[in-house]
Amino acid sequence: xxxxxxxxxxxxxxxxxxxVETVETVAEPCLELALTAAQRWAPESERAGLEAQVAAAARxxxxx
Numbered sequence: 053x054x055x056x057x058x059x060x061x062x063x064x065x066x067x068x069x070x071x072v073e074t075v076e077t078v079a080e081p082c083l084e085l086a087l088t089a090a091q092r093w094a095p096e097s098e099r100a101g102l103e104a105q106v107a108a109a110a111r112x113x114x115x116x
Contacts, residue, residue: 066082066085066086066089067086067105067109069082070082070083070086070109070113071109074113074116079113083106083109083110083113086102086105086106086109087103087106089102090102090103090105090106091103
């Protein structure tokens with residue numbers, strides 16, 4: 053698996069957790085990890101989109 057495949061698998065794990073988790077002590081660190089992953093490890097061309105996905109997940113959690 054190349055870098056892109058590893059990246060997509062990691063990102064999928066974050067989005068899976070964030071789509072169902074409601075416990076703040078679990079969700080908040082996951083949001084932080086997702087943002088860190090987007091900022092540090094994602095290719096520059098993908099960062100803005102991934103950061104937007106983290107923001108959208110946070111908004112959904114607040115609105116729920």
